[in-house]
Amino acid sequence: MSLRSEHSRRSILAGMGIAAVGLTFGLEGCSKEKTAVADGEEAKLNFYTWDTYIGKTTLSDFRAKTGIDVNMSLFATNDELFAKLKAGNPGFDVIVPSNEFVQRMSEADMLMPLDHAKIPNFKNVEKAFLDPPYDPGRKWSMPYTWLxxxxxxxxxxxxxxxxxxxxxxxxxxxxxxxxxxxxxxxxxxxxxxxxxxxxxxxxxxxxxxxxxxxxxxxxxxxxxxxxxxxxxxxxxxxxxxxxxxxxxxxxxxxxxxxxxxxxxxxxxxNSDTLCIPKGAPRPNNAHAFINYLLDAKAGAEIAETISYPTPNAAARALMPESYRNNPVIxxxxxxxxxxxxxxxxxxxxxxxxxxxxxxxxxx
CATH class of the missing domain: 3.40.190.10 (Periplasmic binding protein-like II)
Known part of the structure; x- marks a missing residue:
């Protein structure tokens, strides 16, 4: 799948190019080169998300902070995501399903329960997103954006x-x-x-x-x-x-x-969320990445880039008034x-x- 240049919910960063460190478009070859390990895991992570739905420097910043390379693959629809993982996880660590599919995938035993102790930045999430009807108690997902x-x-x-x-x-x-x-x-x-x-x-x-x-x-x-x-x-x-x-x-x-x-x-x-699919090869890295995306500064950088409403209260507080008080966002x-x-x-x-x-x- 190639980047599209037009605006879209799923194709936002026309000028992003492929500059982010570790960015690839597929699993092929993305985990063959072994690097230093943390907690017994290879310092890599496979991220399956929507087209250019990330901040301009998020992946490179995460690598600088943790040493973990993020290899990003793209899907176009929730149905595509579901089909890709239905037969078994081919190696993804973090995925970004929408709210209905959190429910659908958890019922189909396709998700790993989250360890909230490994996601301390959950404290940054707006109160309204702490206990959604599609995922009571946030057992399976963390909020990424809403729309x-x-x-x-x-x-x-x-x-x-x-x-x-x-x-x-x-x-x-x-x-x-x-x-x-x-x-x-x-x-x-x-x-x-x-x-x-x-x-x-x-x-x-x-x-x-x-x-x-x-x-x-x-x-x-x-x-x-x-x-x-x-x-x-x-x-x-x-x-x-x-x-x-x-x-x-x-x-x-x-x-x-x-x-x-x-x-x-x-x-x-609608809400797009961060989940760890069942069979993720690097669950510790996955938790670390999700926690990083919920960081105030990282969340603000993402929101600044994609112009979507963030459920991250700490990130929203760092954004300019033109974003915080925008009646459309x-x-x-x-x-x-x-x-x-x-x-x-x-x-x-x-x-x-x-x-x-x-x-x-x-x-």
Missing amino acids: VLGIGYRKSKVQGVPDSWKYLFDSDQYKGRIALLSESADLIRLGARYLGHSVNGIDQATIDQVTAMFIKQKPNIKAFHEDNGQDMLLAGDVDLVLEYNGDIAQIMTEDPDIDFIVPKEGSLL FPSGIGFDRSEFGKFEGAAQQSAFETAMTKIRAA
Whole structure:
């Protein structure tokens, strides 16, 4: 997988290149050269994460501090991550699944319980992230970033503030100027939220109702995007887009005509996390790396680079006011207050979401 130059939730550091010490793109050859060991472990670590979802100097700083080389491999989706480890861990020490997949992977016995004694920087985490519903007590995961879906829009092209999902899901007011996220679970859940339901526990009748709504709306939709909706908005291809707050925050620095809102009906929260997969060859190094990523200074460097909201209170305190008080990076208001984390509710439910999306695309 190569680095992409466009902005994306998963592709943020266009100028990063491959300068970080120890950075590779695959496991091949990454652990053949033996180096000094600590606690009986080779001074290496295999990190499996999203595309350029790290600070510019994080890996080299970690190496300077610990002597441990980090070899970074990339995945594009949670499904890819899950499939890669389902048949057995090929050698990864730290992975970055999203919240639903923490639950899914722990239930499938694919994760190693964390030793909190080896992660003293857990004390830096915001109170709201200490005991999430997808991982009570943080047995399996540590928080890395969080994000919320909402509407990115071009102010000069939209009348007022588009404070409802209706503008995207159930109206022809901006026909041909709308882009929706193509991920099936996110789209169906948000459609259900617009219709007054929780994003969890959605029954088949509601899925069918949401499917019919999107099929009716489809002539008004320009594209179902692959998490590059912010690029379409920035380029002027669309005027309203379903996207993550971090993505829109990034392009707002380039174009003051762009803004973001979490619709009043509420939305879907996500959190990307740090986990140790079962069978990790270097669990001590893994704990050390996770602890380092939760360090205040390291966390601030990551947040400064990727422009996503950090759950690290100590890191946030080191950031400039323009970050700490940015209402897009850290949303508030009725829509945000009504937002929920999605739960993994089994393969059958996921299949139902995918079937619905197939019907929408085929209509």
